[in-house]
Amino acid sequence: MLTVTNPATGKIIQEIEPDSAKSVESALEAAQKRFISWRQTSFAERADLLRAVAGIMRKKVEELAPLMTQEMGKPIREARGEVEKAAWCAEHYAEHGEAYLAREEIGSDATRSYVQYLPLGPVLGILPWNAPFWLAFRFAAPALMAGNTCLMKHDPHVPACAKAIADVFEEAGAPPGLFQALRIETPAVEAVIRDTRVRAVSFTGSARGGAAVAAIAASEIKPAVLELGGSDPSIVLADADLDKAAEVLTLSRIINAGQSCIAAKRLIIEEPVYDAFTEKMQARLAALKVGDPADPATDIGPIARADLRDELHRQVSETVKAGARLHLGGKIPEGPGFFYPVTLLSDVTPGMCAFNEETFGPVAVLIKTPDEKRALELANDTPYGLAASVWTGSERGEAIAREIEAGQVSVNGIVKTDPRLPSGGIKKSGYGRELGPHGIKEFVNAQQVWVGPART
Incomplete structure (x- = not known):
């Protein structure tokens, strides 16, 4: 049973019977059947569909956004923005997908040789609850534009969001089997990954879940893209614009109640400005x-869930017990729902829980560093490598970015995902890229074509 709990009240608002094995089989068959015809469509036809989908979403923001608010607690202002951003992703690939997949001429001993990018088949997207619309389109828009079909297995806690996304495609005129939502429980996912009709897998979620998905996909010799967790560092050096850094890092830390893989989690501050920056962060938070x-x-x-709040509180409590200073929050409030206060911890050091583990909530962690060299050591002292930011002079920041072990670095700006730019991690934050020209090439056959006769 898929049980939906409103995290603002703690009350169950819906219970849904999962799709039967027969329904899943029908979906797989439909995805494979549709791929045979969809792969033959022109880029213009695919773009027309994505634009139609985006247009419907923009018109229905006030219907779609509250679904996120009810199912996973996203503030309504952010939920509206997420629907708009998802529509932008569809529009971006409608506009640029053909150019991203343009044939590449490569000289060789052939009369003519080139690489062309061809679709693979049905692609399975396994998605989390924290950005239900954005993550769905980050997976689906490039895959569909490349000529694949999509099966979306969304998180069990956001079934209404999943249905709404599928309904938008249907309303836009998507042919049957092109984009389908599978409402199944986690144990049923393995069989779908292993099904011969599924040709590739995109997974966003925890490192533990990603490892399981990757192992299954690899055992079937199927490509996978993994976007996993992060303990993302932000380095603030003494020559930074402290007011701007504090403003942006506050926003980065609290978007979606801090439940974001690319949120600023470990703020590493150079000693001469540490106290001043701490005061600025405390005032804003x-x-x-x-x-x-x-x-x-x-x-x-x-x-989003009671167990997630309990885990977050454990991390805060253990960090304070280990010697960190608590400036704000740190206590579970009374009353209904799964709320957690904005929390600020300073004087956090390596070995403390909030330094070593990913904190998924509105908890800002401040770490003092004597200089740039030590800041880099602290930034890279993590098994993760998703995203990071640096606050200093631009030229110096770009040089530092080269030394940071992360798939994405922002210099004097917020870390974000953007349809125009590739996003993804290294180390235990995953592999492969989503978005931009790199993302659309993850689920294609980069086919080499050699045309003779050979040149002498």
């Missing part, structure tokens, strides 16, 4: 409003 995610005035909604 203290001004934020935690409350009903349906209220447009709310900055931070609830944690």
